[in-house]
Amino acid sequence: MINLFYISTEIFLSLSILILLLIGVFKKKSESFIYNFTCIILLVGLAININLNPQFPIDLFNNSYKIDYFTTLIKSVILISAFLVMLCSLNYVKQNDILKIEYPILILSSILGMLVMVSSNDLIVFYVGLELQSLALYVLAAFKRDNILSSESGLKYFILSALSSGLLLYGCSLIYGFSSSTNFDLIYQNSKSIEYGIIFGIVFILVGLAFKITAVPFHMWAPDVYDGSPTSVTVIFAILPKIAALTVFINFLYGPFLEMFDQWQAVIIFLSIGSMVFGAVAAIGQKKLKRLIAYSSISHMGFALAGLSVGTNEGIQNSIIYLMIYLIMNIAFFCCLFMLKRENQYFDKVEDLSGLSKNHPLLSLSLMIILFSLAGIPPLAGFFAKFYIFTAVIEQSMYFLAIVGLLSTVIAAFYYIRLIKVMYFDEQKEKYDLNHSIGLKMILVISSTIILIYFINPNIINNFVLDITLI
Amino acid sequence: MNFPIISSLILLPSIGALFLFFINSKNVTGIKYVSLFVSIINFLISIYLWLIFDQSSYEFQFVESRVWIKDFINYKVGVDGISILFIILTTFITPLCILSVNSSIKNRLKEFLIAILLMETLMIGVFCSLDLVIFYLFFEGGLIPMFLIIGIWGGERRVYSAFKFFLFTLLGSVLMLIAVISIYWIAGTTDVEELYKLGIDPKYQNLLWLAFFSSFAVKTPMWPVHTWLPDAHVEAPTAGSVLLAAILLKMAGYGFIRFSIGLFPVASEYFVPFIFVISLIAIIYTSLVALMQDDMKKLIAYSSVAHMGFVTLGLFTFTQQGVEGGIFQMISHGIVSAALFFSVGVVYDRTHSRRINDYGGLVNVMPKYSILLMVFTLGSLGLPGTTGFIGEFLILMGTFKKSFLVAAIASLGVILGAAYMLWLYKRVIFGELTNQKLLKIIDLNKVELSILTLLALGIIFFGFYPDPFSNTYSVSVENFLNEYNDKLNNYNLQNQ
Numbered sequence: 001m002i003n004l005f006y007i008s009t010e011i012f013l014s015l016s017i018l019i020l021l022l023i024g025v026f027k028k029k030s031e032s033f034i035y036n037f038t039c040i041i042l043l044v045g046l047a048i049n050i051n052l053n054p055q056f057p058i059d060l061f062n063n064s065y066k067i068d069y070f071t072t073l074i075k076s077v078i079l080i081s082a083f084l085v086m087l088c089s090l091n092y093v094k095q096n097d098i099l100k101i102e103y104p105i106l107i108l109s110s111i112l113g114m115l116v117m118v119s120s121n122d123l124i125v126f127y128v129g130l131e132l133q134s135l136a137l138y139v140l141a142a143f144k145r146d147n148i149l150s151s152e153s154g155l156k157y158f159i160l161s162a163l164s165s166g167l168l169l170y171g172c173s174l175i176y177g178f179s180s181s182t183n184f185d186l187i188y189q190n191s192k193s194i195e196y197g198i199i200f201g202i203v204f205i206l207v208g209l210a211f212k213i214t215a216v217p218f219h220m221w222a223p224d225v226y227d228g229s230p231t232s233v234t235v236i237f238a239i240l241p242k243i244a245a246l247t248v249f250i251n252f253l254y255g256p257f258l259e260m261f262d263q264w265q266a267v268i269i270f271l272s273i274g275s276m277v278f279g280a281v282a283a284i285g286q287k288k289l290k291r292l293i294a295y296s297s298i299s300h301m302g303f304a305l306a307g308l309s310v311g312t313n314e315g316i317q318n319s320i321i322y323l324m325i326y327l328i329m330n331i332a333f334f335c336c337l338f339m340l341k342r343e344n345q346y347f348d349k350v351e352d353l354s355g356l357s358k359n360h361p362l363l364s365l366s367l368m369i370i371l372f373s374l375a376g377i378p379p380l381a382g383f384f385a386k387f388y389i390f391t392a393v394i395e396q397s398m399y400f401l402a403i404v405g406l407l408s409t410v411i412a413a414f415y416y417i418r419l420i421k422v423m424y425f426d427e428q429k430e431k432y433d434l435n436h437s438i439g440l441k442m443i444l445v446i447s448s449t450i451i452l453i454y455f456i457n458p459n460i461i462n463n464f465v466l467d468i469t470l471i
Numbered sequence: 472m473n474f475p476i477i478s479s480l481i482l483l484p485s486i487g488a489l490f491l492f493f494i495n496s497k498n499v500t501g502i503k504y505v506s507l508f509v510s511i512i513n514f515l516i517s518i519y520l521w522l523i524f525d526q527s528s529y530e531f532q533f534v535e536s537r538v539w540i541k542d543f544i545n546y547k548v549g550v551d552g553i554s555i556l557f558i559i560l561t562t563f564i565t566p567l568c569i570l571s572v573n574s575s576i577k578n579r580l581k582e583f584l585i586a587i588l589l590m591e592t593l594m595i596g597v598f599c600s601l602d603l604v605i606f607y608l609f610f611e612g613g614l615i616p617m618f619l620i621i622g623i624w625g626g627e628r629r630v631y632s633a634f635k636f637f638l639f640t641l642l643g644s645v646l647m648l649i650a651v652i653s654i655y656w657i658a659g660t661t662d663v664e665e666l667y668k669l670g671i672d673p674k675y676q677n678l679l680w681l682a683f684f685s686s687f688a689v690k691t692p693m694w695p696v697h698t699w700l701p702d703a704h705v706e707a708p709t710a711g712s713v714l715l716a717a718i719l720l721k722m723a724g725y726g727f728i729r730f731s732i733g734l735f736p737v738a739s740e741y742f743v744p745f746i747f748v749i750s751l752i753a754i755i756y757t758s759l760v761a762l763m764q765d766d767m768k769k770l771i772a773y774s775s776v777a778h779m780g781f782v783t784l785g786l787f788t789f790t791q792q793g794v795e796g797g798i799f800q801m802i803s804h805g806i807v808s809a810a811l812f813f814s815v816g817v818v819y820d821r822t823h824s825r826r827i828n829d830y831g832g833l834v835n836v837m838p839k840y841s842i843l844l845m846v847f848t849l850g851s852l853g854l855p856g857t858t859g860f861i862g863e864f865l866i867l868m869g870t871f872k873k874s875f876l877v878a879a880i881a882s883l884g885v886i887l888g889a890a891y892m893l894w895l896y897k898r899v900i901f902g903e904l905t906n907q908k909l910l911k912i913i914d915l916n917k918v919e920l921s922i923l924t925l926l927a928l929g930i931i932f933f934g935f936y937p938d939p940f941s942n943t944y945s946v947s948v949e950n951f952l953n954e955y956n957d958k959l960n961n962y963n964l965q966n967q
Contacts, residue, residue, distance in 0.1 A: 372615055377641075378608040387604075387648070394652045402652075406645035413641055417618065417634065425622050425630055455608070458540050 006058050006067045007119075009049040009075060013112045016041045017105055024101030031099045035090065038104035042083040042111075049075050063183055064122035070468045071119045073320075074247045078118070081239050081327050082111050087439040088335050089232035095344045098143050098230055106143075107236065110136035114244035118251075123172045123182040126248065130168075130212075133241060134161050140236065141229045153228025160221045161211065168208025174201030175256075187256035199263050205252060206267055212245035213301045214294075216274035223286075226294035231346065234290055235334040238297050239327050246304055246323060250316055253308060254470040261311050268309040269401055275302025276405050280412035289337060289348045292415065293330070296374060299412055300326050306405055307389045310396045317465040318388035324461055325385040325454075329374055332447035335440055336367045342432050353419060355428025364423045366448035373451045375416035376409045381454035475535050476520055477548045480558065481596050483513050484565075488588040496581040503569070506584040510566040510591065517562040524555055526942050529950035531601060531664060539605075547601040547662060552947030553798060556940060557598040557718075557725055560805045564717045565591045567922050568710035571813060574820045574919075575709045576624060583624055583710075586616040590714055597722045603651045603661040603730070610686075610722060611644055617711070617719065625706040632699075632706035639699040643689030650682035654734075666734055667954065673737040673962055680738035683731050690723035693783065694753040697776045704772035705825070709816030712768065716775050716808035721801045724782050728794070732786065733951065736958040739787065746787045747877050753780030754884035761891045767815045767825050770895055771808065774851060777884060778804045784881060785866035789955060793869020794948050795941060800862030802940060803933075807850040807859055810926035814844050817919050818899075821912050827895065832904030837914045841900045843923045848896045850930040852889040857934035 004011065020034050020041075027033075049072060057068035086107065093099045113133030120126035138161065142154020176182050178197035179190040191198050207218060214222040226234045257264060279299025286292040304326070307319030339360075340347040357364040373382035386409065393402045454461070487509030494502055524532060534549035550558065568587055576583050593616070596609030614637055622633035655661050658669055671679065689696045700720075704712050732739045754777050761773035778800065785797030817840065818833070819825055834841040846857070853859035863885060870878040904910065915923065933940060 377615055378611045383608075383611075387652075390649065391652050391655070394649065395656050399649070399653075402649050403646070406649060407642075410638060410642045410645055414634070414638060417637055420618075421622060421630055421634070424619065425633075462540065 003058070003060065006052060006054065006060060007065070009045050009052070009079075010112060010115055010119075012048055013041070013045055013108060013115070016045075017108050017112065020101075020105050020108070024105065031101055031103075032094075034101050035086070035093070035099060035104045038108055039083060039086050041108065042079055042086065046076060046079040046083065049079060059121070061125075063185060064125050065119050066121040067119060070250075070470065071247075073464060073468070074118050074243060075115050077324065077327070078111060078114050078240060078243055081243070081331065082107065082236075084331050084443055085232075085235050085239065085334075088331065088338060088443045089235060090439065091437050092230070092232045092338050092346065095341075096144065096230055096232075096346070098232070100143075102139070103143060106136045106140050110134075110140070110236075111240065114240060117244050118247045120248075120251070121184045121255075123175065123184075123187075127169065127172065130248075131165065133244065134165065134212075137233075137237070137241065140233045141225055143233060144230050147228075147230075149228035150230060151228075153225040156221055156228075157225045164208045164211035164218065167204050171201045171204025171206075171208065174198070174204065177201075184251070184256040188258065191256065192259055194260065194263065199260065202252075202257055202260060202264055203267060206249075206264065206271075209245055209249055209252070210271055213242050213249070213305075214275075214298050215271040215301055215305060216278040216298060219275070219278070219298050222298060223291045223294040227288055227290045231290065231334065231337055231348065234293075235331070238293060238330050238334070242297070242301060243323055243327065246301070246308075246319070249305075249308060250319070250470065254316065258471070265309055265311065268305055269398075272302045272305035272309055273401065273404050275299060275305065276408040277302075277411075280408040280415075283412065283415045284418075286415070287350050289350060289353075289419075292350070292419075293333060296412070296416075297326075297330070299408065300374075302408075303386060303389050303405060306393055306401055309401070310392050310398065311471075312392060312395065313469055313471050314395065315389075315392040316470055317468055318392045320465045320468065321388055321461060322385040324464075325373075325381045325451075328447050328450055329370055329382060332366065332370045332444055332451065333374070335444035335447070336363060336370065338440055339363055339436055339444070340432055342430065347432075350419060350422055352429070353422045354426040356423040358428040359431045360434075363444075366444055367423065368420050369448045369452050371416045371419055375413040377413070379455040381451040384454060384458055476516065477533050477550065477599050478535055480513060480516055480520070480562070481548070481592055481599070483516070484509060484588040484591040484595075488585045488592075491581055491585050491588070494581065496579075499580060502581050502584060503572070506588055507566060507569050509588065510562070510569055513591065514559075514562040514566055517559050520550070521555060521559055521943070524550070524552075524943070526552065527946060529947045534601065534664075544604045544661060545602060546605060547664075548596075548599045548605070549601050550599050552944040553728060553951075554598045554725065556798070556802055556943060557721055558595055560721070560802055561591060561594045561598065561718050564713060564805065564809050567809070567813070567925070568713050570918055570922055571710055571713070571816060574916075575816055579623065583620070583708075586620050587710060587714070590616045590620075594714075594718050594722065598725060601663045603654060603663065603666075606663075606726075606730075607644070607648060607651055610726070611641075613719065613722075614640055617715070620711040620714075621703055621707045624708040624711065627706070628702070629706045632702040635699045636703040639689050639696065643696070644686040646682040647686035650679045653679060653682075663729070663733070670958060671734055676735040676738035677741060680731060680735040680742060683726070683735075684742075687723040687726045687731065690726070691720060691779045691783065692723075692776060693780070694749055694756060694776070697753070697757065700776060701769045701772040704775075704812075705766060705768045709812060709819070712812040712816075713809045716771070716812055717805040720775060720779055721805055724779065724786070724797065724801045727783065727786050728798070728951070732789075732955065736955045737962050739955075740789075740959055743787050743789075743873075746783055747874070750780040750784040750787075751877065751880050751884075753777060754784070754881055755887065758884055758887035758891060762887070762894070765827050767827055767895065767899070768812070769825075770827075770891060771811045771815065774888065774891065775804070775808055777888060778808075778851075781863060781866050781881065781884070784877070785862075785869055788866075788869040788873045789952060790869040790872050791945075791948060791952060792865045792872070794952065795945065796862050796865025796867075796869055798944055798948070799858070799937065799940060800866060803850070803858035803862045803930075806926055806929050806933075807847055807857075810843075810847040810923060810930070811851060813919075813922055813926070814840070814847060817915065817923075818912075822908055827898050829906055830899040830909065831902040831906065832900075833909065833912075834900045835904050836909060836912050839915050839920060840923075843915075843927050844896065844900065846927040846930060847923075848892045850934070852892045853885060855934075857930050858937070859930075860934060861937050 116129030144150035283295035373380035531549035
């Protein structure tokens with residue numbers, strides 16, 4: 001008897017999607033209602049998910065689906081950040097004419113896909129989840145269909161993503177061929193001896209996943225897609241798929257392929273160094289904030305991967321802390337972007353920030369805190385995120401990785417402080433509107449306060465990950 | 472003693488800054504009085520701390536320790552005879568900086584004072600942290616307010632200078648971060664007191680020493696990574712320059728004593744020739760560069776590099792005189808350079824020029840200013856009877872014990888120091904009053920007079936009577952050197 005209680009979050013989300021679709025079809029002008037209702041659904045889903053909190057790992061569906069503390073935590077993080085994203089982009093969605101009934105439903109289905117990805121313990125289940133997530137995101141990227149940039153970004157994302165999915169599937173088939181199973185646990189048992197077929201399979205799967213988290217050299221799509229998509233979709237790209245894909249990284253690397261640690265470690269280190277350095281260098285010349293944050297997130301993913309490359313529990317835990325702090329900083333950053341509007345027109349160039357500090361002191365103060373934190377300057381939260389990662393890296397005496405990583409933070413600091421320079425040192429321009437929704441303001445204030453005062457008691461966030469033991 | 476006096480010293484300026492944040496920025500007098508009040512209270516607390524400090528003990532006193540990050544880092548602060556003086560220097564200079572904003576800062580006063588108060592918190596934190604990670608946090612955290620102070624309220628090339636300051640310092644200190652984490656894994660703790668007891672495996676010391684050095688060398692600043700300092704000094708507003716010269720540079724000197732020498736004695740001994748050479752280059756080369764400057768602030772900035780060269784020279788002699796001289800020179804330079812930058816600020820506020828050629832004959836119109844600047848000039852070049860003399864004399868004495876040649880070359884630096892300072896004084900104060908603008912210049916007002924007089928009295932008083940300082944640190948330094956020699960002898964015995 002399969003205990004369906006443990007997947008009640010997924011069931012709840014699926015039913016909600018179906019019901020919302022019905023409402024959307026039969027009730028006219030129900031866009032706002034569906035949007036608001038989706039926010040509530042996400043909250044209820046979060047509540048259900050927290051309520052599960054299994055004391056011991058649970059396997060479902062012939063061991064192809066697993067629920068434990070780690071997956072529950074990540075699912076909660078995904079749900080809560082999806083809720084925050086929906087809340088802060090509400091006004092943007094309304095004013096840019098992309099509030100159709102499909103919009104919130106697509107977001108919900110991509111979140112459902114992520115939840116399935118996170119919990120999957122089988123290659124097929126994992127792939128189904130990944131595709132559900134990606135397909136919804138392709139449509140979302142092109143959602144502003146009259147806008148040529150948006151259509152382009154959707155198409156670009158679709159084609160390149162399809163390619164990477166192909167590589168990933170090929171990797172899966174290799175793994176299946178050489179270990180005669182698609183189940184993670186069975187793969188682990190059958191792949192103790194090192195065979196080249198499996199190693200090739202791992203590399204192909206890693207390539208497909210690296211594409212999803214925009215690790216160098218599979219990052220090409222990110223700046224264009226980030227820039228072309230509507231900002232409310234960019235914020236989703238910047239946060240949600242990365243959490244899910246990085247979790248899958250962890251599930252793969254420290255699940256079925258744990259024995260192959262020596263083989264895949266070099267790949268992860270390469271991805272990590274490439275992302276950290278390239279993300280830092282390439283962002284310097286950017287003139288648009290969304291492209292800049294795309295490169296910045298490439299670089300941040302490099303740091304998260306550095307934590308995974310060490311092969312210890314601390315490394316995994318610290319990567320997850322990094323991810324949590326990263327998502328707080330990014331949500332806050334996008335809140336600031338949503339506030340740069342004048343008469344229903346949104347601005348996203350670096351020069352649009354000039355003199356912001358005179359007109360909007362509080363907004364620029366929060367943005368400054370966020371940027372210093374992204375740059376990793378103590379005592380802000382971003383510093384601790386990097387500090388933990390390098391603690392784990394240096395424990396394994398991987399000094400080269402640590403030195404390259406820290407030097408790349410210096411390069412990255414340059415473009416972050418350039419934004420601060422534009423805000424604080426340059427001449428002021430016209431004022432922006434002040435009529436933002438309370439939700440947006442609240443999220444910005446709370447998240448930048450968390451970033452600012454995280455150092456007072458770091459244990460509050462750290463305690464979440466202490467129970468994660470995968471090795 | 473259960474009251475957390477050190478934590479309150481650290482926290483009070485931040486609380487003041489938070490309070491300022493909620494005051495309406497139009498209420499200018501209110502803002503000034505609040506920040507001045509907070510910083511003076513902090514000064515009084517630090518004086519109280521000095522009074523109840525037990526000078527006969529070399530142990531860390533008023534130590535507070537509590538868990539911060541579970542199983543990893545403890546928040547630990549405390550003072551010994553060396554660090555307490557730097558804390559007093561900080562709390563003494565900050566109120567003067569706040570007093571000086573009257574004439575120099577025109578816009579965004581509230582934000583400026585918030586930045587200064589946050590700076591004070593971070594600087595005090597640096598001097599009393601007894602954990603490497605905590606130290607790093609305070610040390611690096613100072614970048615943010617200082618970057619803003621230079622960038623927002625600075626001169627024409629402020630953006631360039633602010634970026635240079637930020638990136639140089641950050642680049643230097645990321646390597647220190649790696650070293651700190653490495654120490655955690657090598658020795659199992661980042662607690663400084665325990666690390667002193669445990670010692671660090673000599674085979675790692677050289678690399679760790681270099682990593683710490685890269686950070687402190689940038690901050691000191693030592694030749695050849697000193698180039699950010701003149702730019703930062705020139706463009707920063709007066710109060711920013713003062714904080715930078717008087718206290719920020721001392722963080723590195725303090726770091727050399729507490730961490731480089733204290734934690735890595737074997738490596739320090741190994742690198743002595745290296746330090747001597749670049750200190751000498753700093754002393755001679757930057758003195759010569761200072762001679763050629765036509766910008767007053769730049770000249771003083773280069774003189775700071777030269778004086779800090781003396782400090783590193785003294786510290787790495789590992790003799791009682793040398794180390795004591797280094798510490799005294801830092802305190803003395805803290806007061807003297809602050810005074811010099813205040814003095815430049817005074818004339819800059821009136822004429823908006825820092826070029827030496829625009830001045831001349833100021834003695835005719837600003838007699839009070841001329842007298843006080845004389846005292847500071849003499850203090851800077853180390854005339855007997857001023858604090859500068861004691862520091863330089865002790866350092867040279869310590870250096871003679873180690874090497875005659877080094878001491879002889881360093882003495883040349885003293886002469887050069889006298890040359891550029893006296894020449895500066897001559898060109899600014901004496902001569903014909905050619906610039907018509909200067910005819911209408913007014914002498915010091917009450918606030919400026921009181922700031923500068925206070926500093927001048929300090930320079931002369933402690934120049935004649937250095938005992939209050941030297942009594943405080945001598946026991947600590949003695950013990951510090953004993954431990955240093957013990958560790959070194961142990962190492963040499965093991966290797967024989």
